Amino acid sequence: MTSRYRFLWRRLMQIKINYKAVPRPLFKVTQNISLPCSLGFSLLTLIGLEKKLNAEDELILTIKHCVLFIQRCEYDKAEQLLHVALKQAQQMQHQSGITYIYDVMANLALEREQYDKAKQLFIAVSQRIMADGATEDDLRVIHMSIKLARISHMKKEYTTAQLGYDWCLEKLNSAILRNPSEENKMLLAMAEDWYGRLFLDCNKYELGFNYMQSAYNRMTSFTDIDKEHLVVQLNDLGTVCDRIGKIDESIDYFTKAIDLGKQIPDMPDLGVFYVNLGRAYIKKNMFDIARKSCGHAWRLGVMMKNNNVKHEAELCIKEIKDNS
Structure with missing residues (x-):
């Protein structure tokens, strides 16, 4: 799968929760991690823009710079340049280029949680491609x-x-x-x-x-x-299993998330998975294994300077002491 087909939902699947000192999984789903932004399934290929414009064309170069800014999470610069690209496409009366730029604008708005703006743009893209025969x-x-x-x-x-x-x-x-x-x-x-x-x-x-x-x-x-996508998905499945009382299944998912996460250099959420696994073991009164898991999470929190993970690990360790 090429980079243009990266899974855009990877950055848009956040479940927002507040950390609380209660025995529960973190339900951690990270939205803004450093993966390609929401340009997956790009219309660039689907509408054939690259085939219609020379690779060195000024419009293509401008769009590529827009995408680069988005990938760097420099959203203000990306939006400013997108308006420049849109003006270029309109002056050229390049309809497929206009459609593609609207699509990028829509994805950027969705990335920035500007939902009303994103909705209007996605509707505009749909209308344009349907007017073109779709x-x-x-x-x-x-x-x-x-x-x-x-x-x-x-x-x-x-x-x-x-x-x-x-x-x-x-x-x-x-x-x-x-x-x-x-x-x-x-x-x-x-x-x-x-x-x-x-x-x-x-x-x-x-x-x-x-x-x-x-x-x-x-x-x-x-x-x-991306392995990182699968790791987060495994953690989320484990969290849902925990919520519905399927503790053994949640342990299996958390363990798989950890095993796969270890293969990813500097995996940002690895400590989260260890805390979740520790809390699942607490529910089974398996305190020695839980202590080991939460202790490892604490060390990861310190090493990666992640105060949320460190704090949750400390709560997990305290709970073990209170119950064992």
Whole structure:
């Protein structure tokens, strides 16, 4: 899988919680980690922009600089340059270039949690590609619809979000029957993952877990996927299992997350996984193993200067002392 097909949902799947001194998993899902920004499934290939413009064209160079700023999380610079690129495309009357720039703007707005702005832009992109002949079964239209459902979810418009996800899943399952391409499967995994997280927010943990597990199983079959994405997904599955009382399964997921996370240099959330594993062992009254896990989390917190992990590990160790 090329870089343009990195999983954009990796940076958009945050479940916000507050750290509390209670025996529970951290439910840690990191949104803004240093991975490619939300440009996955880029319309650059899907609308054939690169084929229509020379690689040295001024517009292409401007867009590439925009993407570079986004990858560096220099969002203000990216937005300013995107408006320059849009003006260039409009002066050239390059319709596919305009569409692509709107798409990048929409993803940037979604990245910055500017949901109303992102919604307007994604709708504009959908309208433009449909005016160019795309139908509602077109992969690009479904892609936009998934993002619009995600925006409704983030705005807590849960009924609208559910209707959107249901429509997208129906279209994607039909598309895969016709063409089981990896692109179609990637979109389905993204939709399932986001849909699962919607159910978590609605306290429907069993249903949410089923969708997230299905998404994870699809992810593991892809030819190229970031290990860091899989690690976070494993931790989240373990957290949901803990919430619904499946402690043995949660331990299995946390352990897999740790084992895979060790293969990633400077994995930022590794300490989180150790705390979660320790708390799961506390629930089984296996205090020696829990103490070892939380102690390791504390050391990682100190080494990586992560005060949240260090604090949670200290709470975990205190709980062990109080109960053992």
